[in-house]
Amino acid sequence: MSALPPLHWLQAFEASARTLSFTAAGQELSVTQAAISQRIRLLEDRLGQALFVRHPRSLSLTPAGQAWLPSVQEAFARLEEGTLEVFGTTSEGQVTLRTTPALQHYWLAPRLARFHATHRDISVRVVSAIWSADFGAQGADMEIRYGRGDWGNVESISLGKESLIPVCSSSLAERLASPGDLAGQTLLHAAGFASGWPAWLSLVDQAALSRQCHSLVCDNLSMVISLAEQGVGVALVHQRLLTGRRSLVAPFATALPVDEGFWLCRPKRQQGQAAHGLWTWLLADREDAERSVITPAST
Structure with a gap:
């Protein structure tokens, strides 16, 4: 046997x-x-x-x-x-891309809309991953991961430098003239990131302020952004995810640079024409993420 x-x-x-x-x-x-x-x-x-x-x-x-x-x-x-090496992809016009729900909603969706408008022959299938363990070589032609790009089993290209900035609803922003005004407010957190509110508060010389604030922790950025839009508190969010979010305001000018970021990744194997086309298009489009980010006190 x-x-x-x-x-x-x-x-x-x-x-x-x-x-x-x-x-x-x-x-x-x-x-x-x-x-x-x-x-x-x-x-x-x-x-x-x-x-x-x-x-x-x-x-x-x-x-x-x-x-x-x-x-x-x-x-x-x-x-x-x-199988791919010998027979090629079984669906030449289909591409599977995996990333987090927040990145799908706030960054990827407008780009896929533009891609689809000019590449209707390519069918893109987007699948969700929430935790780092959800990512891997199986089941996707490419992924957008968050981290330092130190994954040995994939080809990784950075989508650009990242920074975190506090954002909230416009009504709450009216009460926040300086970082010290965060006392008594709710600080919204997304679990799983190396940098967060303690680092930003230290950057603005308000490290002790966290003891005077309430805290609400979520396991995903989509929920954090939604709570901020509803006026629940102030969220510390990646600027890349805030492009076009007119429902949010950045009350302070200070952004926190971070050494983690978003990376376009793909397995180290032969890619089909459709997958290579989307990969190339996303890399050519990545500069757009740097041109338009939320600015302090914008609406």
């Missing part, structure tokens, strides 16, 4: 381990949650070890599952690369 389990068992394991959900894995693979659960059980019986810890409402990987997952994902990536 071959040591390699059936492919559909491996697919069930990889999807379940990535999403930590049998239900989400089933949706991704177009089968029921029960089918995924059965395949995982058969796989564990075949291997003689548990791969998941079943909690009442969630999953976690066992040490064996954690150790095995990179090998399985690498095998799938290599299989995909080999």
Whole structure:
């Protein structure tokens, strides 16, 4: 008997381990949650070890599952690369691009609208990733990631320098003449970024001010921006994401430079003509992000 389990068992394991959900894995693979659960059980019986810890409402990987997952994902990536090398892409006019919901909404959408207007023969499929673990070699022709560009498994090109600036509704901005006026206000945070309010407050010599402010933390920038638009508080947001946001005002002139940024990435493999066309177009268009950013006290 071959040591390699059936492919559909491996697919069930990889999807379940990535999403930590049998239900989400089933949706991704177009089968029921029960089918995924059965395949995982058969796989564990075949291997003689548990791969998941079943909690009442969630999953976690066992040490064996954690150790095995990179090998399985690498095998799938290599299989995909080999298929492309020999047969090329199966849908020459389709491109899959993966990035965060916030970047999709606030930066990518207007660019895709312009791209679509002049490249109607190319079908673009946009998929969402929220956490860093959602990104990877599988399932996308290219990605827009946030970080320092130090990913060894992909080709990465910076979309430009980044800075963070406080923004809020126009009604709230009227009460903020100087950074000291933030006392008593709610500071809106997005989790997962290296730089945030402590760094900005230190930059304007108001490091102790955070103890006089309320805090509201979200796991995504889209929610943070939405709360700022509704007047809930002041958000510290990447200037790149604020182009054209007339519902927000920057009450202070000081922006915080950061050493992280957005990067256009793609696997180190042969690309189809459509994917290369979108890649080239986005790189040519990236200068547009530097021309028009929100400015202090604009509406």
